[in-house]
Amino acid sequence: MTLAVQHLWLIPALPLAAAAVGALAPRSGRTLAAGAAIGAMAGSFILACLALAGALADPAAHQVFNFAWFDLGFGALRLGFLLDPLTAFMCVMVAFVSLLIFIFSTGYMKEDANYKQFFCFLSLFAAAMLGLVVANSLLLLFVCWELVGLASYLLIGFWFHKPSAAAAAKKAFITTRIGDLGFLLGLLWLQDNQGTLLFYDGGAGFLEAAALANLSHLLPCGLAVSTAIGLLIFCGAVGKSGQFPLHVWLPDAMEGPTPVSALIHAATMVAAGVFLIARVYPLMTADQALANVPVHALTVVAFIGAFTALLGALIAVAQNDIKRILAFSTVSQLGYMMLALGVGSWVAAIFHLLTHAFFKALLFLGAGSVIHAAHHEQDIRALGGLSKKMKVTYLTFALGTMALVGVPLLFSGFWSKEAILHAAHGWRVSHLPFYAAVLGVVLTAFYNTRLMAETFFGSPRSENAAHARENGPAMTLPLVILAACAVLLSLVNLPSYPWLAAKLLGEQEVRGHPIFEGAGLMGLSVVLVALGVGLGWALYGRSLRANSAAKDPLAVRAPGVIAALANRLGFDELYAATVGRLNAALATLADVLDRFVWGGAVDFLAALGQFTGLVTRETDERTLNGGFDTTSDKLRGAGQAYSQAQTGEAHGYLRTLALGFVILLLLVVLGGAR
Amino acid sequence: MSPLQLCLVLSSLLFCVGLAGALARSNTILVLLGIELMLNAANLNFIAFWRYGPQPAAGLGVIFVLFAIAVAAAEAAVGLALVIAIHRHRKTVRLQDSTALKG
Amino acid sequence: MTLALLLIGFLLLAAAGAAMLSRNLIHSALLLTGAWAGIAGFYLWAGAEFVAFAQVLVYVGAVSMIVLFAVLLTRQGATTAPVEFDSFRRAAAGIITAGGVMGVLFGAILGTPMDVTSAPPPASITVRQIGAQLMGPHAAALLIVGVLLTVALLGAIVIAAVDKPDDPAP
Numbered sequence: 001m002t003l004a005v006q007h008l009w010l011i012p013a014l015p016l017a018a019a020a021v022g023a024l025a026p027r028s029g030r031t032l033a034a035g036a037a038i039g040a041m042a043g044s045f046i047l048a049c050l051a052l053a054g055a056l057a058d059p060a061a062h063q064v065f066n067f068a069w070f071d072l073g074f075g076a077l078r079l080g081f082l083l084d085p086l087t088a089f090m091c092v093m094v095a096f097v098s099l100l101i102f103i104f105s106t107g108y109m110k111e112d113a114n115y116k117q118f119f120c121f122l123s124l125f126a127a128a129m130l131g132l133v134v135a136n137s138l139l140l141l142f143v144c145w146e147l148v149g150l151a152s153y154l155l156i157g158f159w160f161h162k163p164s165a166a167a168a169a170k171k172a173f174i175t176t177r178i179g180d181l182g183f184l185l186g187l188l189w190l191q192d193n194q195g196t197l198l199f200y201d202g203g204a205g206f207l208e209a210a211a212l213a214n215l216s217h218l219l220p221c222g223l224a225v226s227t228a229i230g231l232l233i234f235c236g237a238v239g240k241s242g243q244f245p246l247h248v249w250l251p252d253a254m255e256g257p258t259p260v261s262a263l264i265h266a267a268t269m270v271a272a273g274v275f276l277i278a279r280v281y282p283l284m285t286a287d288q289a290l291a292n293v294p295v296h297a298l299t300v301v302a303f304i305g306a307f308t309a310l311l312g313a314l315i316a317v318a319q320n321d322i323k324r325i326l327a328f329s330t331v332s333q334l335g336y337m338m339l340a341l342g343v344g345s346w347v348a349a350i351f352h353l354l355t356h357a358f359f360k361a362l363l364f365l366g367a368g369s370v371i372h373a374a375h376h377e378q379d380i381r382a383l384g385g386l387s388k389k390m391k392v393t394y395l396t397f398a399l400g401t402m403a404l405v406g407v408p409l410l411f412s413g414f415w416s417k418e419a420i421l422h423a424a425h426g427w428r429v430s431h432l433p434f435y436a437a438v439l440g441v442v443l444t445a446f447y448n449t450r451l452m453a454e455t456f457f458g459s460p461r462s463e464n465a466a467h468a469r470e471n472g473p474a475m476t477l478p479l480v481i482l483a484a485c486a487v488l489l490s491l492v493n494l495p496s497y498p499w500l501a502a503k504l505l506g507e508q509e510v511r512g513h514p515i516f517e518g519a520g521l522m523g524l525s526v527v528l529v530a531l532g533v534g535l536g537w538a539l540y541g542r543s544l545r546a547n548s549a550a551k552d553p554l555a556v557r558a559p560g561v562i563a564a565l566a567n568r569l570g571f572d573e574l575y576a577a578t579v580g581r582l583n584a585a586l587a588t589l590a591d592v593l594d595r596f597v598w599g600g601a602v603d604f605l606a607a608l609g610q611f612t613g614l615v616t617r618e619t620d621e622r623t624l625n626g627g628f629d630t631t632s633d634k635l636r637g638a639g640q641a642y643s644q645a646q647t648g649e650a651h652g653y654l655r656t657l658a659l660g661f662v663i664l665l666l667l668v669v670l671g672g673a674r
Numbered sequence: 675m676s677p678l679q680l681c682l683v684l685s686s687l688l689f690c691v692g693l694a695g696a697l698a699r700s701n702t703i704l705v706l707l708g709i710e711l712m713l714n715a716a717n718l719n720f721i722a723f724w725r726y727g728p729q730p731a732a733g734l735g736v737i738f739v740l741f742a743i744a745v746a747a748a749e750a751a752v753g754l755a756l757v758i759a760i761h762r763h764r765k766t767v768r769l770q771d772s773t774a775l776k777g
Numbered sequence: 778m779t780l781a782l783l784l785i786g787f788l789l790l791a792a793a794g795a796a797m798l799s800r801n802l803i804h805s806a807l808l809l810t811g812a813w814a815g816i817a818g819f820y821l822w823a824g825a826e827f828v829a830f831a832q833v834l835v836y837v838g839a840v841s842m843i844v845l846f847a848v849l850l851t852r853q854g855a856t857t858a859p860v861e862f863d864s865f866r867r868a869a870a871g872i873i874t875a876g877g878v879m880g881v882l883f884g885a886i887l888g889t890p891m892d893v894t895s896a897p898p899p900a901s902i903t904v905r906q907i908g909a910q911l912m913g914p915h916a917a918a919l920l921i922v923g924v925l926l927t928v929a930l931l932g933a934i935v936i937a938a939v940d941k942p943d944d945p946a947p
Contacts, residue, residue, distance in 0.1 A: 648776030650769050655697055658874045665881045678891050684786040686882040690875045695797030697871025703847055707809055711793055714816050725823045733902045737910050739828050743835050744922045748929035750840045754847040755933035761851040
């Protein structure tokens with residue numbers, strides 16, 4: 001049994017219906033809202049699995065179902081749904097992770113007064129995300145993209161009574177909007193150029209060969225059209241996926257409830273940018289054949305990805321908030337995915353996206369479990385010693401960390417990161433991204449070792465940590481399931497049997513190569529991980545922090561560097577000083593213009609209008625009105641005279657009628673005789 | 675005099691009886707009944723023309739009369755309801771007492 | 778044939794005229810019922826049996842009942858309270874007007890050459906034909922009449938209803 005592409009809309013429709021139920025439910029309908037959300041998500045998950053079965057039956061095909069949305073003057077605007085292995089894998093991942101996070105949320109948000117609203121927003125988010133994944137039109141994708149942004153805004157600012165949460169929500173919305181502006185421009189350009197926004201349309205979609213050939217001519221600045229459009233669309237991905245230079249919103253987004261962080265800012269929404277680039281990959285690669293262009297779209301993607309990967313890992317080293325560390329690690333991992341896209345291996349990017357979704361959701365939910373148990377204590381300096389108190393959380397969190405770090409052989413993160421390093425190593429353009437990625441691997445191992453050591457080992461360093469207890473099954477069960485996935489997911493794409501890659505590329509048979517073919521690189525990465533973990537253990541694990549006020553051992557050795565990193569390299573301040581100040585200056589300029597130039601003009605026009613009005617009124621009252629008054633007086637008199645005939649007596653009317661009939665007939669008869 | 679003319683004379687006589695009653699009587703009910711008679715006279719004409727007309731098989735006259743009867747029944751019901759309502763408010767059934775619509 | 782028509786015509790005109798002249802409202806109503814029955818007789822004579830039945834059902838059966846109810850509900854004083862001729866002037870004007878109309882009509886009828894000289898074939902129409910006509914070409918009109926009757930019924934109820942439901946009927 002499979003799900004046909006015509007019914008693919010059901011997957012996002014179910015959570016959307018759940019969101020409607022949540023919105024309409026009374027405030028006390030907590031069980032109803034949560035039940036609807038979880039039930040709809042489970043249904044979506046089952047449908048997504050059926051869709052996956054349908055897609056895998058013929059992995060090379062792009063099954064589409066297009067329909068006309070409405071007619072414009074120049075033709076119908078068409079939307080559609082698309083089913084191929086990429087869509088299907090994303091659907092299954094989003095639905096599954098969302099389902100687990102929904103279940104986790106029933107425990108985490110238990111005491112919140114706006115419980116049912118929370119599930120309404122979560123369902124809305126899941127619906128938008130799934131709609132984004134199944135779209136066969138860049139326009140539909142964009143609509144869902146913005147809906148995802150809206151849901152993210154609502155959820156980051158869910159505790160809007162906290163000023164920091166409200167500010168973070170605003171920041172996330174506006175920052176991503178900057179990227180979306182580029183996306184929108186690219187979309188309009190594409191529509192203008194191609195007349196369609198459908199991905200695949202039986203040869204007429206813009207991702208198919210006929211359309212891509214139209215995009216290879218050069219612009220005056222030397223870029224190919226496809227490069228320019230691709231880079232504009234990439235702007236959207238930069239905003240949504242937290243890439244440099246728009247990465248600043250993602251760490252602040254941790255003001256939202258932790259399940260939101262897990263769902264939106266780790267597993268799914270931020271992956272939308274990666275998914276977008278993978279989806280329009282034929283467009284991004286259309287300029288690869290051109291030799292005489294200054295830059296290829298993918299080159300930009302690769303460098304931004306590599307830089308972001310390194311930057312995120314660096315900043316994560318100096319953070320103290322458990323969620324913020326994970327947030328910067330997300331920035332870093334998304335950088336890896338972008339790097340993989342840029343160096344030409346979108347399959348590696350999607351593989352890392354899938355594995356990352358599971359282990360990062362696991363890490364965030366684990367962090368949520370810790371925070372919930374420790375009465376909302378998020379500073380790792382004040383935690384500690386939780387390994388004995390929260391065994392399930394500790395073990396699953398450790399598994400997630402090992403997957404993220406890339407502990408060899410067993411863990412999914414190792415294989416997906418290995419694929420990216422391999423692809424970066426083989427890139428012909430430059431080796432710089434590869435070195436950045438390698439350094440990022442060391443740093444990742446380092447800061448995760450620190451995170452584990454400070455959070456779980458030693459003894460509790462605060463009242464809250466001392467009183468922490470393991471949470472209930474609603475919260476631990478998703479952790480266990482996610483941990484199992486984080487480990488086992490590596491099996492779908494081992495080098496010797498790359499099933500996932502084959503399916504994504506549309507190959508029927510799976511051709512692997514011996515597992516130790518890339519042994520040199522693999523050995524290098526094992527050494528790097530060991531180096532990072534060793535460094536981290538040497539600094540933090542050997543001599544555990546005594547109390548929450550003790551100085552960080554790294555900060556003692558290099559205070560300037562750590563201070564700068566802790567301040568996130570001053571990007572926020574930089575933006576405030578440049579973009580913010582420019583904005584303020586422009587606003588002042590606009591204000592002055594408004595007040596004096598335009599205002600003066602408007603005042604002058606108004607005075608002119610008043611004067612004209614005065615003249616008109618005088619003319620009216622003296623000359624025109626006299627004539628009209630006389631006429632209306634006469635009319636009124638005539639009306640009064642005629643109204644005398646209306647006696648109100650029915651007999652009189654009937655008699656007049658009959659007499660009139662007689663006279664009329666006499667006239668006809670006499671006239672007919674003449 | 676042909677039978678058709680006889681029928682028409684009969685119907686015009688009935689019409690005039692109804693008209694005279696509607697004009698002469700002051701009781702609103704009787705005025706309404708006079709109007710009903712006039713309607714019936716019109717129906718007589720339809721049947722007469724159908725009976726002696728060129729295409730009796732078409733049956734249009736019969737259909738028309740049926741609709742006229744239905745409409746007349748509705749008219750009678752509403753008209754008499756009006757009479758009752760006016761009587762309740764004004765304690766009168768004399769038509770010439772109801773002149774609220776005069777100009 | 779003609780004799781039957783003359784008889785029917787005489788009876789129904791007599792009933793109608795007496796109804797319009799009667800001083801007793803109840804008598805008027807009953808006489809009118811008779812006149813309607815005479816009209817039904819005319820329809821039968823003309824071969825329109827179905828219309829005759831409709832006439833009997835609607836007028837002789839239903840409208841006469843409403844008229845009687847209206848008469849009884851608006852009665853002031855005794856049952857046989859005579860209804861005066863309101864004023865001689867209006868009655869005379871009415872009768873003169875009616876006479877004028879009659880004269881004009883007679884002139885028109887008798888003065889028009891009717892080209893139905895030969896005896897017409899005995900026309901008749903079956904109920905099946907009428908039904909086919911009503912449901913075929915005239916289906917829309919039939920539906921509209923149905924709606925009209927419903928609305929008229931509701932309207933009559935609303936108009937005649939007592940304003941306040943808890944108010945005792947006057």
